[in-house]
Amino acid sequence: MIFExxxxxxxxxxxxxxxxxxxxxxxxxxxxxxxEPDFPTPDHIIKATYQAMISGFTRYSNPMxxxxxxxxxxxFLISSNNIQVKPDNIIITPGAKQAILFALMSILxxxxxxxxxxxxxxxxxxxxxxxxxKSYIIEIPLNKKDxxxxxxxxxxxxxxxTKVIVLNSPNNPTGKIFSYEEIETIxxxxxxxxxxxxxxxxxxxxxxxxxxxxxxxxxxxxxxxVITINGFSKAYSMTxxxxxxxxxxxxxxxxxxxxxxxxxxxxxxxVQKGAIEAIDGDKSHIxxxxxxxxxxxMAINNVLKSQNVVSFVxxxxxxxxxxxxxxxxxxxxxxxxxxxxxxxxxxxxGIAFGKDWDDYIRISLAADKDDLYRGIKIFCEFAKFQSKKx
Amino acid sequence: MIFExxxxxxxxxxxxxxxxxxxxxxxxxxxxxxxEPDFPTPDHIIKATYQAMISGFTRYSNPMxxxxxxxxxxxFLISSNNIQVKPDNIIITPGAKQAILFALMSILxxxxxxxxxxxxxxxxxxxxxxxxxKSYIIEIPLNKKDxxxxxxxxxxxxxxxTKVIVLNSPNNPTGKIFSYEEIETIxxxxxxxxxxxxxxxxxxxxxxxxxxxxxxxxxxxxxxxVITINGFSKAYSMTxxxxxxxxxxxxxxxxxxxxxxxxxxxxxxxVQKGAIEAIDGDKSHIxxxxxxxxxxxMAINNVLKSQNVVSFVxxxxxxxxxxxxxxxxxxxxxxxxxxxxxxxxxxxxGIAFGKDWDDYIRISLAADKDDLYRGIKIFCEFAKFQSKKx
Numbered sequence: 183m184i185f186e187x188x189x190x191x192x193x194x195x196x197x198x199x200x201x202x203x204x205x206x207x208x209x210x211x212x213x214x215x216x217x218e219p220d221f222p223t224p225d226h227i228i229k230a231t232y233q234a235m236i237s238g239f240t241r242y243s244n245p246m247x248x249x250x251x252x253x254x255x256x257x258f259l260i261s262s263n264n265i266q267v268k269p270d271n272i273i274i275t276p277g278a279k280q281a282i283l284f285a286l287m288s289i290l291x292x293x294x295x296x297x298x299x300x301x302x303x304x305x306x307x308x309x310x311x312x313x314x315x316k317s318y319i320i321e322i323p324l325n326k327k328d329x330x331x332x333x334x335x336x337x338x339x340x341x342x343x344t345k346v347i348v349l350n351s352p353n354n355p356t357g358k359i360f361s362y363e364e365i366e367t368i369x370x371x372x373x374x375x376x377x378x379x380x381x382x383x384x385x386x387x388x389x390x391x392x393x394x395x396x397x398x399x400x401x402x403x404x405x406x407x408v409i410t411i412n413g414f415s416k417a418y419s420m421t422x423x424x425x426x427x428x429x430x431x432x433x434x435x436x437x438x439x440x441x442x443x444x445x446x447x448x449x450x451x452x453v454q455k456g457a458i459e460a461i462d463g464d465k466s467h468i469x470x471x472x473x474x475x476x477x478x479x480m481a482i483n484n485v486l487k488s489q490n491v492v493s494f495v496x497x498x499x500x501x502x503x504x505x506x507x508x509x510x511x512x513x514x515x516x517x518x519x520x521x522x523x524x525x526x527x528x529x530x531x532g533i534a535f536g537k538d539w540d541d542y543i544r545i546s547l548a549a550d551k552d553d554l555y556r557g558i559k560i561f562c563e564f565a566k567f568q569s570k571k572x
Numbered sequence: 573m574i575f576e577x578x579x580x581x582x583x584x585x586x587x588x589x590x591x592x593x594x595x596x597x598x599x600x601x602x603x604x605x606x607x608e609p610d611f612p613t614p615d616h617i618i619k620a621t622y623q624a625m626i627s628g629f630t631r632y633s634n635p636m637x638x639x640x641x642x643x644x645x646x647x648f649l650i651s652s653n654n655i656q657v658k659p660d661n662i663i664i665t666p667g668a669k670q671a672i673l674f675a676l677m678s679i680l681x682x683x684x685x686x687x688x689x690x691x692x693x694x695x696x697x698x699x700x701x702x703x704x705x706k707s708y709i710i711e712i713p714l715n716k717k718d719x720x721x722x723x724x725x726x727x728x729x730x731x732x733x734t735k736v737i738v739l740n741s742p743n744n745p746t747g748k749i750f751s752y753e754e755i756e757t758i759x760x761x762x763x764x765x766x767x768x769x770x771x772x773x774x775x776x777x778x779x780x781x782x783x784x785x786x787x788x789x790x791x792x793x794x795x796x797x798v799i800t801i802n803g804f805s806k807a808y809s810m811t812x813x814x815x816x817x818x819x820x821x822x823x824x825x826x827x828x829x830x831x832x833x834x835x836x837x838x839x840x841x842x843v844q845k846g847a848i849e850a851i852d853g854d855k856s857h858i859x860x861x862x863x864x865x866x867x868x869x870m871a872i873n874n875v876l877k878s879q880n881v882v883s884f885v886x887x888x889x890x891x892x893x894x895x896x897x898x899x900x901x902x903x904x905x906x907x908x909x910x911x912x913x914x915x916x917x918x919x920x921x922g923i924a925f926g927k928d929w930d931d932y933i934r935i936s937l938a939a940d941k942d943d944l945y946r947g948i949k950i951f952c953e954f955a956k957f958q959s960k961k962x
Contacts, residue, residue, distance in 0.1 A: 223630040240613040241812045308834040422631045422841035444698040451812035
């Protein structure tokens, strides 16, 4: 395949590397870079996985995934997200990222266009170009004021070649949860123009807003149009396990099945058993973690209110906050590089999430509260100092 | 991406499905279809994996793989295969199949040609077309008499567009182990015309011939040309774990790294720890298993010698034998379908391994010796009966 310029190194991973290098030199880093929950995988999930290993779940599974797991996921999606789905339309993949890739591979053909609402997860654009090097990515930025969906811009961007709109709520990097009305308008556009929606809902259990997250697949008449993506990395802290899934329209089944057979064979069999325990078992850790995330978001909010250089839209879910640094007068990459070099705070530059977001910096809420509090104070002082220079 | 016609369902998995369906009806099947070793993953590997899980190896790892694992693999390849390699040129993937896919994605561009020596593993052609839909696959069949490499045919097939030759020794489906001289001639062609070799060595520890397996990467002057593929599925019976690796030329590193970041993030972290134990720990089960495979190959040989309808070239490694059924007068698909329907023996039709092999049937040696012995007798009777009809 041709490696188009969009297939870049992941900037999040790059900054994590710089942080590790400084750490090795004995320099204490406040790490607000990577997107990994800061609690261990719950014990009962690990125990169930071990039990599966010693019970022989070390062999190939059904390529699409253990039927037991796909049934549990279907039940979960019906009750939690009002998504009516059969196990036959679910595929288990090594990570949600690969579920997104399979969706893109199954849909995009040369010359097709895809609407990517930004700021967006760093791997969407590379995945799109891996799936179809000759596709066109149309980046539509959220309204900067309130991070609402610019529906008129999206409608204007639709052409006969538009095949997919990518949605991610709760959103990485902003922590935005799109409202019922926002999702509904996107669903209506998709229905009117027969466009697929890839709805990445990986953070949907990390929601500290009190508002319900809305799945596009819960609307009527979209069974042929919506691919719902989710996984176990975030809510169950199973990042290193690599397990996610897609719910897909029946007409894409053959393609998903073929891709799975020739790319993965199946997802690790005993890891699938662990995921069954994650769905079935005690979930009390999730509410505890959401409370922590809320506390941390509020701590940031308190710091930001006390100055007028750095600002943000209060996040509602996920594990990130997206800070506007335009008053610093710097672009996001220079800001992030100087911040880690001078102040030893690792973050991710906004440019990684879309070309329109070069005056933003993403920070992770998956960090010790005191570190976070201290880090944000230094962050703001640094931005203020820079603003005076420019 | 465009799904070219070569991206078919895996025929091996398809026949396994038919066998499972008959099993559900209570019909006893002699299963000589799938390629899974018939021993459990050794206990010490499972224990080490559990230890890793409870020690926190549940988080993201270095995208390319744990450095400790890549070092062990480098040491192993130096000592066992005389492949000089640094950990930096190794990538850990969820299965060897994906390592092959990454190699193909990194090399092939539209219009490129690839030489696939057949009979070959069922997923090579689909993987090639997933990696680059606009590539051309040139299938070159082994000499049918002794399964030797037809070097003159290969030389004739080389054009300025030829980018890759795929090699697999010990071979699936034939059990052939290519000689030093055969590998050397291929290496010389690759060097002369600057063609990559993808050398799939997944069965290289399953070798009951007493002959050494030869890695193309062990020759001088090929460090820019050879990608060596291996994994843990076969020798350690870790099929369901999904872990393999590629050793690649330095110039492909950036591409492998990008693909890994955006497709896998990393391979399951604690599964990587299990693989470290596989390399480090007790390997006595491998010799025991090789003795069993040899016994089974000889049992088949004894049955085949006693009749003159079905023949084969005695396999030397891997877990398969490839039986010539040309005297039955049937094509391989009809033969395999009838065999499972009438005699309840699951096999895989030769056509799955290349268009020139429609008068062959693959059987697995990973089956109980008595079942295998009985199955082969019925197989031969069936072939004889068919030969009289045609």
